[in-house]
Amino acid sequence: MKILVTGSSGLIGSEVCTYFANLGHAIYGVDNNQRAVFFGPQGDTSWRLKELQNSITEFSHHELDIRDRQSVLDLLKEVRPEAIVHTAAQPSHDKAASIPFDDFDVNAVGTLNLLEAARQFCLESPFVHMSTNKVYGDAPNDIKLKELDTRWDYDDATYAKGIPESFSIDQCKHSLFGASKVAADIMVQEYGRYFGMATCCLRGGCLTGPSHSGVELHGFLSYLVKCNIEGRTYKVFGYKGKQVRDNIHSEDVAQFIDLFVNSPRCGEVYNLGGGKDKSCSILEAFEICESFSGKKTKV
Numbered sequence: 001m002k003i004l005v006t007g008s009s010g011l012i013g014s015e016v017c018t019y020f021a022n023l024g025h026a027i028y029g030v031d032n033n034q035r036a037v038f039f040g041p042q043g044d045t046s047w048r049l050k051e052l053q054n055s056i057t058e059f060s061h062h063e064l065d066i067r068d069r070q071s072v073l074d075l076l077k078e079v080r081p082e083a084i085v086h087t088a089a090q091p092s093h094d095k096a097a098s099i100p101f102d103d104f105d106v107n108a109v110g111t112l113n114l115l116e117a118a119r120q121f122c123l124e125s126p127f128v129h130m131s132t133n134k135v136y137g138d139a140p141n142d143i144k145l146k147e148l149d150t151r152w153d154y155d156d157a158t159y160a161k162g163i164p165e166s167f168s169i170d171q172c173k174h175s176l177f178g179a180s181k182v183a184a185d186i187m188v189q190e191y192g193r194y195f196g197m198a199t200c201c202l203r204g205g206c207l208t209g210p211s212h213s214g215v216e217l218h219g220f221l222s223y224l225v226k227c228n229i230e231g232r233t234y235k236v237f238g239y240k241g242k243q244v245r246d247n248i249h250s251e252d253v254a255q256f257i258d259l260f261v262n263s264p265r266c267g268e269v270y271n272l273g274g275g276k277d278k279s280c281s282i283l284e285a286f287e288i289c290e291s292f293s294g295k296k297t298k299v
C-alpha cells in the first residue's frame, strides 16, 4: 500500500512511518519541520527525518506545508495514497494563544485541505486524524474530584475509568489550540458522515515515545525525563503536581491505526489512551523517572 503520513518527522508520524514500512508499505512523508518554528531548536525534528531516510527504503519525503492548499491537492493527485494518517499539527495549548492564526491555519484549515484533497483523489482511502482529548475542554474539571497523596482522582463512579466519547465538547473553555482541534475533529467526522469517507478521529491524552522532540510547552513525559537526566529544573504549573494524564506509547498508537486502516468505518471517534493503569500525575512521573535514573528531579 501507499501510505501518506503528515507530520512524518514528529513523534506519532515517524512511528507510523516505521511501523507501516516494517509491514512492507511505501511511505510518503509530509513535514516542513514546523515544530522547530513553533518551539525553537529543541523542537527541531530533522534528526528524525534523517533516521527515517536512512532506515526506510521506500520512503519519500515531501517538505510541504499543509497550509499550502494547492501543493496538498497536487501531491494527493500525484500519489493517490491508499491510506492517509494525519498527524501534523501545532500541538501546544500555551503556544496557540500567541500564534492564533498559525494555530488555526495548521490545525483546522490544514486538516480541511487534506480532507478535500482526499475526497477528490482517493475517496476510498481510510483517513486517520490525530485529534486530542483537549476537544473536551475544561468540562471534565466539573466532575467531582478527590485529593489523594500523589494525585487528583475522579470521585464519581461513572467516570472511574475515564470519560466516554459521548462526553460534551460544547460550552466549555478549550484554549485556542483545543478550539482549532475541535474544528478539525468535527470536519473529519463530517467528511466521514456526509461523503461516506472512512475517517476517524483519535482523541489521545499524552502520547509519548522515544521520537519526541520534547519541549516545555509540549511533550510532557519526554521533557520531564530530559530534565531529570540532564539535571535541569522542571517547573510545575499549579495543582500541586497532582494533575493526572493518561499516557500511551506511540507504537501502540501506530498499531491502532493499522487496525483501523484494515477495518475502516465512517466518521468514527475514539478516545485512545493507555487506560487508568498507565496514567500518572507529575509527582508520580517524577518518582517513576527517579527509580530508573537514580537522580532526583530538580523542581
Ligand SMILES: NC(=O)c1ccc[n+]([C@@H]2O[C@H](COP(=O)([O-])OP(=O)(O)OC[C@H]3O[C@@H](n4cnc5c(N)ncnc54)[C@H](O)[C@@H]3O)[C@@H](O)[C@H]2O)c1
Residues within 6 Å of the ligand: 006, 007, 008, 009, 010, 011, 012, 013, 030, 031, 032, 033, 034, 035, 036, 045, 064, 065, 066, 067, 086, 087, 088, 089, 090, 091, 106, 110, 130, 131, 132, 133, 203, 204, 205, 206, 207, 208, 212, 213, 219, 220
Ligand atoms: N503528543 C501528545 O501528547 C499529543 C496528545 C494528544 C494529541 N496529540 C496530537 O497528535 C498529533 C501528533 O502529535 P505529536 O506529538 O507527534 O506532534 P509533533 O510536534 O511531534 O509532530 C508533528 C509534526 O508535524 C509537523 N508540522 C507541523 N505543522 C506542519 C505544517 N504546517 N506542515 C507540515 N508539517 C507540519 C512538525 O514539524 C512535526 O514534525 C497532533 O495532531 C497532536 O495534536 C498529541
